[in-house]
Amino acid sequence: MRKLVLRYDQAFWRGSDFGWLGQTDSPSGLSVMDCSDLMDKLCVLAVFCGGTAAMALEGLSDEAALAKVMDVIEPILGPGVRNPVTVVQTNWTDHPWVGGGYATWPKPWDTADPWAPMRASHDDLHFTGAELASVYPGFIEGAIRAGHETAARIHDGG
Ligand SMILES: Cc1cc2nc3c(=O)[nH]c(=O)nc-3n(C[C@H](O)[C@H](O)[C@H](O)COP(=O)(O)OP(=O)(O)OC[C@H]3O[C@@H](n4cnc5c(N)ncnc54)[C@H](O)[C@@H]3O)c2cc1C
Structure with missing residues (x-):
């Protein structure tokens, strides 16, 4: 799982066909959703890249991953998506505790209740x-x- 949080001055996607959620088949596993507050004081899109989408970004720097994600979400949201005020990116794919996901699985596996x-x-x-x-x-x-x-x-x- 790789997640990008994009903050904008304005929720430029209001009134467009976007609604609040967009997903792609190419690559599959990528979804972009409107996570703004109700008053649009904090205008935020969150991009979740899991599965095939996360694998497509494997090994890329944050900068390169952002560029690739922009290429995927621009057709969904329009050119305004390329001008976020801030970008926060988190990459769980190599995290030693979560094995690529974002939740922790206990070990050892053969213990009845490791938790x-x-x-x-x-x-x-x-x-x-x-x-x-x-x-x-x-x-x-x-x-x-x-x-x-x-x-x-x-x-x-x-
Ligand atoms: C990218 C991503 C996508 C997800 N998507 C979904 C989804 O679609 N649906 C869903 O149901 N779940 C989803 N989850 C999982 C869900 O967010 C978590 O399972 C849930 O938030 C965990 O809640 P929690 O209270 O156990 O821990 P957390 O929400 O992690 O809360 C722990 C808190 O403790 C604080 N903390 C840590 N150490 C200290 C300390 N020493 N002193 C004080 N505070 C401390 C942390 O800052 C944090 O605020 C997703 C998670 C991620 C990362």
Whole structure:
């Protein structure tokens, strides 16, 4: 997964056919979405490059990756997309902890519940987080549920 956050002075795509989300088949795995605030005070597009799209960018510098992404999203959003005020790019593809994705998988694989030590409290310190969820681990839904599960354990004295 590689993600680019592009901030603009204005949400120039308002009123266009773009709507809020664009996806491509070439390469597949690239989506660009409007992540601006409701008042358009912060005008932001986020580009997610996963799977084939991330592989197409493999080994490229941030600058080269940005240039390639611009070539893909300009037909969707028009030439204004090439003038962001700021660009923040994050690349998880070589991250040693996440193995290319953006959520952490526990090891060793042959342990029944490798997260168990994180679910136990240590000196009354309790952990929670998306990865600890019993369902939807690695997603927002998992983060919320893990919070509820940890709160319930504290409530039950666990
Ligand atoms: C590129 C990308 C795309 C994603 N897409 C989706 C999606 O489409 N749908 C979906 O459901 N999920 C998606 N996720 C996953 C989702 O965002 C995460 O699973 C979720 O946000 C994790 O929530 P969390 O509360 O466990 O951790 P986080 O959201 O990571 O929160 C941890 C917080 O702790 C703070 N922190 C860290 N260390 C300290 C410290 N020492 N002191 C104080 N604060 C600290 C961090 O700054 C952070 O704010 C995506 C994630 C990424 C990276």
